[in-house]
Amino acid sequence: MKTIKLTVAQALVKFLDNQYIEVDGKQTKFIEGIFAIFGHGNVLGLGQALEQDKGDLIVRQGRNEQGMAHIAIGFAKQNMRQKIYACTSSVGPGAANMITAAATASANRIPLLLLPGDVFATRQPDPVLQQIEQSHNLSISTNDAFKVVSKYWDRVNRPEQLMTACINAMRVLTDPAETGAVTLALPQDVQSESYDFPDYFLAKRVHRIERTPPTDAMLRQALQLIQRKKKPLIVCGGGVRYSQAAEQLKTFAETFGIPFAETQAGKSAVVSDYPLNVGGVGETGCLSANLLAKQADLVIGVGTRYTDFTTSSKWIFQHPEVEFLNINIARFDSYKLDGVQVTADAKETLQKLTALLSPTGYQAQWDNEIAQAKQQFAQELKRIYSVEYSGKDFIPEINDCLDTDKVFTEFIKLTNSCLTQSKVLGILNETLGADDVIVGASGSLPGDLQRAWQSKGINTYHLEYGYSCMGYEVNASLGVKLAEPHREVYTLVGDGSYMMLHSELVTSVQEHKKINVVLFDNMTNGCINNLQIGHGMDTFGTEFRFRNEQTRQLDGGFVPVDFAMNAASYGCKTYKVTNEQELRFALEDAKKQTISTLIDIKILPKTMIHGYGSWWHVGVAEVSEKPSIQASYENAVKHINEARRY
Template identity: 65%
Template sequence: MKTIRLTTGQALVKFLNQQYVEFDGKEEKFVQGVFTIFGHGNVLGLGQALEEDAGDLRVYQGRNEQGMALAATAYAKQNHRRKIIACTSSVGPGAANMVTAAGTASANNIPLLLLPGDTFATRQPDPVLQQVEHYHNLTVTTNDAFRAVSKYWDRVTRPEHLMTAMINAMRVLTDPANTGAVTVCLPQDVQGEAYEFPEYFFKKRVHRIDRRVPTESDIKEAVALIKEKKKPIIVCGGGVRYSEAAEALKSFSEKFNIPYGETQAGKSAVESSHSHNLGGIGITGTLASNLMAKEADLVIGVGTRYSDFTTGSKQLFQNENVQFLSINTSEYHAYKLDATKVVGDAKLALQKLEEELSNIDYKSSYSDEIQKAKEAWNKEVDRLYSIRYDENQFIPEAGDHLPHVLPEFARQFGSTITQTEVLEFINEHVADDAIVVGAAGSLPSDLQRMWNSRTPNTYHMEYGYSCMGYEVSGALGVKLAEPEKEVYVMTGDGSYLMLHSELVTSIQERKKINIVLIDNAAFGCINNLQMNNGMGSFGTEFRYRNEETGKMDGDLIKIDFAKSAEGYGVKTYQVTTMEQLKEALEDSKKQEVSTLLDIKVLPKTMTRDFESWWNIGVAETSKKQSIQDAYERKESVLQTARKY
């Protein structure tokens, strides 16, 4: 047996360079590069290996470990999970920073390879710098925190461990049904240890991502269920995008006259204008989707994991005879809601079902309801876009909670523009193939409902984990995946303040991203949530502490985000009027560096719920009647929700 003497770090780099995936006959290199922030836990081991011979791997310099790992997650997602960028960190806090990104990747079923440094396998220098000691278990390190958020976890305590660890890592990373974060911990001493690795460990490996063929029995049972139903509705999930099943979905919905609603991950698999596309479904869904979902007697989930936002906390589907059919590569997700399951690839399953249903001349009982629902929703969108601020008549959507905040904001920030009119203008004036990126706050609601995706795969929303701070990092990952397209980040001030460090990396790599920063001086989404459930505004608006009361109820804090980002080398714009927005957006298109539009937007001018409900914890006892009322409302609606 021929061997090659390499350090663990060198062997890992050589192995990563030899990993490929094949999908529908197309072969591509799987690992495209490595994001890193070097520290003492990885710089002389894996870092040395990358410096000496990185092969085809491009090394990217992160600014925050969470940020770079989120960028890698977005890169894999935009590439439909068939290309990845690995991430390496030092021990301790560097590793811990990536835990949030691991959770984000696993929640969304996106492949993410994490290679955190670890404490010494020999334990001789213990406790080393940044080591957290556990007197009851000396094998526990910071990296054990990854266990709860990883789909595969391993620790390489001997050089030869690397071989089984990485083969299993690739198994999970390339498995559509079970992919997510994969964490392989690398003790800093082991990274530099040498071993006679067998040559065959470094052979070219092609991981074939096969389309799982649904069984005949699954198809037969599904057909039997569908043919008995009159008003089915389809839920278009992220699996439609990753399977590239858009054309199959369109054909299926048209042939049998079945409408569909989109999840956040499924949006833009098909263009918004398609005749049977009713837009977002669930808590952040459209009136068109949600009204038809309430009456549906069959819900056909395609590549969805049925999150609470999609199902309205299992309360959305109100037809007493409703049943569920689930098409998914994952048996786990296919079994949810006690569904009739079709375990298999979305594209193949839809094509096979279309063939079988055509043989029995199946057709839904809808006549013109789908068209009328779309037309009614389009009128509602026009109304939402047309809402303007009037100091003598508060915006109806803002409700009667804390009405003074609108004139206060207008006076202090000098802006009276609304969130919905900003989104409408940007949507209408960017290129059809521009990609919009978002993650948390009120913007995902507005975007899922109102953003018109004119071109497939141009809507990139992280909402499985709703990770604040994903936005800027994710945009960098998307731009690395699609460098020829313009990328627009939709972020609130709260998310931007949490994490925007990879904006600097975008400058360094000359990968232009455009940040649309919606500043309403608050965690606005959660402010709405608390106030709509009987609380006052508490700890969610960005206000100075009042020296007299000791509470955070002083003036709103005004932040010049444009000035801050300008220091990074970003081209920035300050926007308080629609005319300024027009000028800024047009000028930003001419720039070659990343841009930031600092847009001051009136609070509480986002969209509201449309026939949807969210089950959240409401205090069962309180001195406030408004909270008692909110609890009673929650309990009443809960009785209509499904129990499994």
């Protein structure tokens, strides 16, 4: 055994630079680089190591620690979890900023390696700058907060510990069932300490991501269940994309005449106009999928976590004899809804099920109901994409608000725009290319997109909806662009989420990586405003209004913001849009640009797309002075009693 004398940070950099994965016999480099914001807790340790010899790692500069970690998540997600960026920050607020991103990664099962600096292991200068002193436990630092949102957490208090910490970090990062955020806290004094590291720790290491096959017993039980059922429905989750099982899903569906619906993560695994693709399902589902979901006597979940939006809070699957067949690499998910568990790779399982079921002559008995549901949805899609404001008699999709006309009049007078959200989405869907990627995460847009967006290309729909993290959109779009530089990337984001975090728009300019921000400005946290109104409340704290000195409430006029001016100050090409002609010009002109663009679109509030026969369980006050809230509570009780309990 040979040894090499290195600092802990230098050894870490060499280790990260030599990690590879193997999928289906093909080896690729796993860690492309590191996003960094340097502070006193990491600049002279990890920063020195990267400056001295970063190998083939690309070092990129972030503007906000959460933002750069969102870039890394977007990059890994678009690379189907087969390539990542690590992120490093100083101790204290820099590290704390990454906690939200860690939660986003873990909720979505996306590999994210975080390398925050930490307080001194020796404790000699305590309290060091940015240190939180806990009088009951001096070992606690900001980084302990990562424990609840990380899939693996470690603190390297001695140089020798780096080796097992790194090996375990890679174990989790490359595990398709258990991946998520991995946090290695690095005390700043330990980063700079030296140690004689064995050469085999620094050697090239290949991590195989295996396709776990289903057992014979799993397949036998799955086949028996399918053959007992007449109207199965597949739910295509994100696991279909990560397993690269789209072709196997199509073959299985075609062979047996089974329609499939999409989750947010599964959308665009197969294009939307595929005959058996019935679209998004659940609370944010579309008309066709939700019609069939209520009739299905078997739900075949492929790579889905069965979130409350997918199952409409366990209410949408209403057939009295409905059962569940769960194909998932994660045993935790295959156990959900008391389903038959096939804990295995989606691609392998679908291939084997197709081969074993084919000789039986099995066919689903949907007859022409699939085509009819798709036709109904096509007509509805045409309607909602053509909705235009028509003046005083206009009834929006969200029409439970008593003062809707007053809000419209005020908004139009202020902005000179009467564009509806669904109309704008229709123009976008028509205009964007088949290979263009859209990115979203929060507010009303994810619901509208899952209901109505027609994916024309494969892996062109990039929605983070496991954590629905406001601020993900703009920043993750840069990650998508880094993953696939040849594609045009469009961020679809509301004004509330844009203001939450858009720092890496500057980084896109710095890196010459063009992204297009399509900003829907309705001067409201519209999704939650709709939730209030739809459950009997008045608008309260969700519209962006000036404080009224007479009422002392936030019920004055709308607060106007010039988002185009904001982005222009960063060096972006910008557009201000208040009508269809301006929108079409902006979209065409943005395609010609080589720098990042922002299209500031003023959108009438309350003009998003409503739900289709779904229900979502939210906490409604059991006691209220308002009859409308009392009625909403009674409605919630009714639906809870109709839903599956666990």
